[in-house]
Amino acid sequence: MSFKLTILGSSGALPAYGRFPTSQHLAYLNHNFLIDCGEGTQLQLARFNISIHKISHIFISHLHGDHYLGLTGLLFSMHLQRRESDLHIYSFKGLDEILLAQLKHAKSVLHFNIIFHTLTEGKQETILDAETFSVDTIPLDHKIKTSGFLFREKNKSLNLDKSKLKPGISPEQIAMLKKGLDVLDEHGNILLKNSEFTMAPKVPLSYAYCSDTQPHEAISAQIKGVDLLYHEATFMEEESAKARETKHSTAAEAGRTAKQGKVKKLVIGHFSARYKDLGPVLTEARNIFPETYLAIEGDSFEITN
Amino acid sequence: MSFKLTILGSSGALPAYGRFPTSQHLAYLNHNFLIDCGEGTQLQLARFNISIHKISHIFISHLHGDHYLGLTGLLFSMHLQRRESDLHIYSFKGLDEILLAQLKHAKSVLHFNIIFHTLTEGKQETILDAETFSVDTIPLDHKIKTSGFLFREKNKSLNLDKSKLKPGISPEQIAMLKKGLDVLDEHGNILLKNSEFTMAPKVPLSYAYCSDTQPHEAISAQIKGVDLLYHEATFMEEESAKARETKHSTAAEAGRTAKQGKVKKLVIGHFSARYKDLGPVLTEARNIFPETYLAIEGDSFEITN
Numbered sequence: 001m002s003f004k005l006t007i008l009g010s011s012g013a014l015p016a017y018g019r020f021p022t023s024q025h026l027a028y029l030n031h032n033f034l035i036d037c038g039e040g041t042q043l044q045l046a047r048f049n050i051s052i053h054k055i056s057h058i059f060i061s062h063l064h065g066d067h068y069l070g071l072t073g074l075l076f077s078m079h080l081q082r083r084e085s086d087l088h089i090y091s092f093k094g095l096d097e098i099l100l101a102q103l104k105h106a107k108s109v110l111h112f113n114i115i116f117h118t119l120t121e122g123k124q125e126t127i128l129d130a131e132t133f134s135v136d137t138i139p140l141d142h143k144i145k146t147s148g149f150l151f152r153e154k155n156k157s158l159n160l161d162k163s164k165l166k167p168g169i170s171p172e173q174i175a176m177l178k179k180g181l182d183v184l185d186e187h188g189n190i191l192l193k194n195s196e197f198t199m200a201p202k203v204p205l206s207y208a209y210c211s212d213t214q215p216h217e218a219i220s221a222q223i224k225g226v227d228l229l230y231h232e233a234t235f236m237e238e239e240s241a242k243a244r245e246t247k248h249s250t251a252a253e254a255g256r257t258a259k260q261g262k263v264k265k266l267v268i269g270h271f272s273a274r275y276k277d278l279g280p281v282l283t284e285a286r287n288i289f290p291e292t293y294l295a296i297e298g299d300s301f302e303i304t305n
Numbered sequence: 306m307s308f309k310l311t312i313l314g315s316s317g318a319l320p321a322y323g324r325f326p327t328s329q330h331l332a333y334l335n336h337n338f339l340i341d342c343g344e345g346t347q348l349q350l351a352r353f354n355i356s357i358h359k360i361s362h363i364f365i366s367h368l369h370g371d372h373y374l375g376l377t378g379l380l381f382s383m384h385l386q387r388r389e390s391d392l393h394i395y396s397f398k399g400l401d402e403i404l405l406a407q408l409k410h411a412k413s414v415l416h417f418n419i420i421f422h423t424l425t426e427g428k429q430e431t432i433l434d435a436e437t438f439s440v441d442t443i444p445l446d447h448k449i450k451t452s453g454f455l456f457r458e459k460n461k462s463l464n465l466d467k468s469k470l471k472p473g474i475s476p477e478q479i480a481m482l483k484k485g486l487d488v489l490d491e492h493g494n495i496l497l498k499n500s501e502f503t504m505a506p507k508v509p510l511s512y513a514y515c516s517d518t519q520p521h522e523a524i525s526a527q528i529k530g531v532d533l534l535y536h537e538a539t540f541m542e543e544e545s546a547k548a549r550e551t552k553h554s555t556a557a558e559a560g561r562t563a564k565q566g567k568v569k570k571l572v573i574g575h576f577s578a579r580y581k582d583l584g585p586v587l588t589e590a591r592n593i594f595p596e597t598y599l600a601i602e603g604d605s606f607e608i609t610n
Contacts, residue, residue, distance in 0.1 A: 013385055015347065018348075039344055047323075063407075065381045073371070077320070080318055081319070094410035098403065101403045101406055104399075105400070
């Protein structure tokens with residue numbers, strides 16, 4: 001299995017140097033998620049050949065324009081292309097008011113249903129609980145109510161060692177083996193010993209998205225050990241006063257959060273327009289957490305198990 | 306004098322092939338106007354090195370998303386870059402409601418004033434009356450209330466033939482000559498004969514913007530003889546049924562409107578995503594009105610007198 005994360009926008013509030021406002025696409029199995037949707041997201045999706053029709057769930061972290069202003073245009077494009085399947089949108093309250101006003105003045109009735117899920121401020125909660133994965137909110141610490149998102153595979157059943165399987169083992173017996181059970185005969189004797197037929201399941205994958213936020217103790221606990229962490233790094237340490245004033249993080253702080261959380265890999269983004277060259281921003285984070293990478297439009301990060 | 310029009314977006318409602326939704330920048334003297342503001346307009350302004358700070362007036366034709374969804378992002382960027390000067394926005398009612406909802410949920414108070422001017426449906430009116438130019442609305446015929454805009458230089462005073470001026474002619478006498486008057490001496494005799502010192506004024510420049518609309522008799526009358534007409538050409542004739550259904554125009558219809566209006570030059574845009582190659586669209590319009598050009602992102606059209 002794999003999560004494939006594609007960066008659509010890496011810019012902070014003020015877009016610069018061709019960088020787009022925040023948006024990411026996350027693919028897992030046949031699921032396609034959009035995380036934040038800054039202005040121009042639909043153009044970026046087209047540029048990187050990602051179909052807008054497959055997107056089933058959109059997660060909006062907060063209602064600063066650079067995180068959602070591309071949403072209405074995307075919805076209208078889905079509508080014009082005759083989308084009919086439901087679309088789930090997760091956001092704090094307010095986005096619904098804005099969307100409804102926009103639809104009303106355009107006199108538009110969309111061809112598809114939007115199912116609007118309202119996030120709760122400051123409270124970690126499971127907002128999507130599917131068969132193979134779940135999505136939890138990560139309460140963040142920003143100027144307005146803001147939430148990150150934690151995508152996690154669920155614990156898997158045991159892997160069968162197919163080389164050991166012989167003809168005559170029934171589907172029911174295989175299901176028992178996958179659950180970790182021995183298969184017994186009618187007298188209670190072991191017919192198929194579980195440990196001979198199975199291998200340990202793969203460790204579930206996890207991806208945590210944290211933007212926008214200043215460092216916040218609770219984040220490190222919640223993201224503990226994730227395979228991939230995206231954390232905003234709007235500023236460098238020399239601008240730490242500005243980072244506090246605007247409730248953002250520095251690259252070093254993103255690195256420290258990753259280190260404390262013992263994550264496997266860190267991607268930083270939401271770069272201030274003051275940084276044309278992102279090399280020093282990356283270096284600052286890598287000095288603390290070497291496995292750090294820059295969010296660059298079009299770059300993908302794939303995690304597999 | 307000159308009007309310089311720069312195309313920022315040429316696409317119809319569904320952006321495709323790297324074409325952006327509708328937006329244009331118009332420069333005249335030290336004035337900078339923005340006409341419509343589709344998603345990504347601020348990115349296009351940056352790409353074509355047009356300062357967002359100089360823009361003083363924004364004209365929004367109607368409240369379909371592809372004509373205004375870039376506005377809020379642009380306003381936030383002006384705010385983040387500490388704009389303080391007033392910004393005039395002309396639009397039908399509804400845009401104010403949308404902007405206020407967005408500002409409320411972002412908990413943002415802009416550093417500058419927005420002066421919101423409400424357009425009147427179906428009525429031609431002068432919405433901006435400055436010393437050297439005026440802007441009138443052009444009522445259009447679309448699915449929701451929509452207005453084009455007519456930018457016109459005002460009639461100019463006579464041009465002085467500077468080679469004829471001699472020392473001793475006072476500023477007051479020059480002013481009289483410019484007004485078309487002869488200068489008389491105390492006895493009522495002609496001292497300076499106007500026709501000897503002046504040349505006819507240059508013909509005032511004019512630019513008409515018409516998007517979105519189906520052909521509409523009143524448009525031709527109002528745009529009569531303009532130097533430059535932008536007219537939407539969403540479809541080609543083979544899709545004329547679709548054009549009627551969606552209240553848009555074909556390229557041939559745009560050409561006919563230009564021909565009837567005896568305009569000097571026509572620019573067509575708002576192209577449907579079904580046309581990757583715009584060559585045939587241009588040919589269709591040119592067959593009726595040869596002085597037709599395609600709106601292409603980054604292209605400028607300069608008219609001078």
